[in-house]
Amino acid sequence: MSYCRLGNMDSDVYMYLIAENPAKLECCACALHPEGRCVKLNSRASAVGHLLCHIEAGDRVPQYAIDRLVEEIREEFRKEEDQG
Ligand SMILES: [Zn+2]
Numbered sequence: 001m002s003y004c005r006l007g008n009m010d011s012d013v014y015m016y017l018i019a020e021n022p023a024k025l026e027c028c029a030c031a032l033h034p035e036g037r038c039v040k041l042n043s044r045a046s047a048v049g050h051l052l053c054h055i056e057a058g059d060r061v062p063q064y065a066i067d068r069l070v071e072e073i074r075e076e077f078r079k080e081e082d083q084g
Helices: 044-056 063-083
Strands: 002-004 014-018 021-028 039-041
Touching: 002 063, 014 044, 021 044, 039 044, 044 063
Parallel strands: none
Antiparallel strands: 002 014, 014 021, 021 039
16 A cells, blocks of 8 residues: 555655554655655654654655555554553
């Protein structure tokens, strides 16, 4: 499942959930990585931070990718609250 893809008009970033571990994400062919490799992100919160770094660096990051991550973080908090 990807949040945004390279090659889309509005995105310089390709970020997706790691299939084997859906709590973690990967920024593939990351422009912030010195060798342009994939960067692993241990949580959605760190993924949001990573996307903000891309924006700061002048990369195009679609707003919907950030919105979706933030929404999923909210859902996680709601679930934790429900469990008490
Ligand atoms: Zn990146």
